[in-house]
Amino acid sequence: MDKVFKALADETRRRLLDRLHEENGQTLGELCEHIEMTRQSVTQHLAILEAANLVSTVRRGRMKLHYLNPVPLHEIQERWIDKFERPRLRVLGAVKRLAEEAMTDKPTFVYVTYVASTPEKVWDALTDADLTATYWGHRNESDWQPGSRWAHVRTDGSGVADVVGTVAESERPTRLVTTWAAPEDEGDETKHSRVTFDIQPYDDIVRLTVTHEDLADESERAQAASGWAAVLSNLKSLLETGSPLPQKPWLVPSR
Known part of the structure; x- marks a missing residue:
């Protein structure tokens, strides 16, 4: 859990997770298009996210695709959020899922x-x-x-x-x-x-x-x-x- 919170503390890493949330399964090049830094720096940030198990990678031929892994975030939600505001968040989550379903x-x-x-x-x-x-x-x-x-x-x-x-x-x-x-x-x-x-x-x-x-x-x-x-x-x-x-x-x- 310490690695997860450390990874989330950086704005660039949060932006990378946002990008994967918007479109899962991106290459390093695709992620770099929206981050104003070198490929090496983005690679280092992705390595920290992988170490925290927030990002997983899958090889497809020569391509290395990056996916958002929701498991650690789900664990944070269960421990720190759900038990306090579960009923209201369930309603908001249902609305969000319906909206995403219509758009993706x-x-x-x-x-x-x-x-x-x-x-x-x-x-x-x-x-x-x-x-x-x-x-x-x-x-x-x-x-x-x-x-x-x-x-x-x-x-x-x-x-x-x-x-x-x-x-x-x-x-x-x-x-x-x-x-x-x-x-x-x-x-x-x-x-x-x-x-x-x-x-x-x-x-x-x-x-x-x-x-x-x-x-x-x-x-x-x-x-x-x-x-x-x-x-x-x-x-x-x-x-x-x-x-x-x-x-x-x-x-x-x-x-």
């Missing part, structure tokens, strides 16, 4: 977490059907080859898949890209979203970045934010302790 393209959600594990084990936790059944409540079933179908199948023995899609990219153990859709929408590509898992060694731990793109609207983005936070917390617990959390986090009511 399909939203994207980015989540970054750090896991005391190896890239290979994180990859297996995302793709092994038995492991996903342990911490996700569904079996992720596929051969995980590019172009193959994958399915998010319930563990109750019914064989029902709640999510289906296609494996777009598969580079074990560093990158997995899949499309997501409800089974009834499988043939309609306009209703597909896209999830990218970037698995990077980070000293002796792993940095896992999940990017969920092409979400239908802000409501679906909020659902994705809640769902990924719960699932990835359970994955982290499984890999670091050998067991998932004692309660399924997606079933715990929010307060």
Whole structure:
């Protein structure tokens, strides 16, 4: 939290966060267009924001895209704001989301977490059907080859898949890209979203970045934010302790 407050204390870094809030997924060059300083100085400011986990990066070919990571800001909001003015802020937040929904393209959600594990084990936790059944409540079933179908199948023995899609990219153990859709929408590509898992060694731990793109609207983005936070917390617990959390986090009511 100290790193977060230090990062937010600088006006230039706040402007960079504002720019990413206005348009997420920008390159260094795009961010520099609106900041009157050298690329090296902007790079240093971005490094501080990354260290505070306020900005995450995703590589697309030769481009390095920067995304606003809302998790630390959400934690500040929960600790210092929500408990004092929650009812009024909920109303204001609903108005803000409706306004943004009318003005922006399909939203994207980015989540970054750090896991005391190896890239290979994180990859297996995302793709092994038995492991996903342990911490996700569904079996992720596929051969995980590019172009193959994958399915998010319930563990109750019914064989029902709640999510289906296609494996777009598969580079074990560093990158997995899949499309997501409800089974009834499988043939309609306009209703597909896209999830990218970037698995990077980070000293002796792993940095896992999940990017969920092409979400239908802000409501679906909020659902994705809640769902990924719960699932990835359970994955982290499984890999670091050998067991998932004692309660399924997606079933715990929010307060």
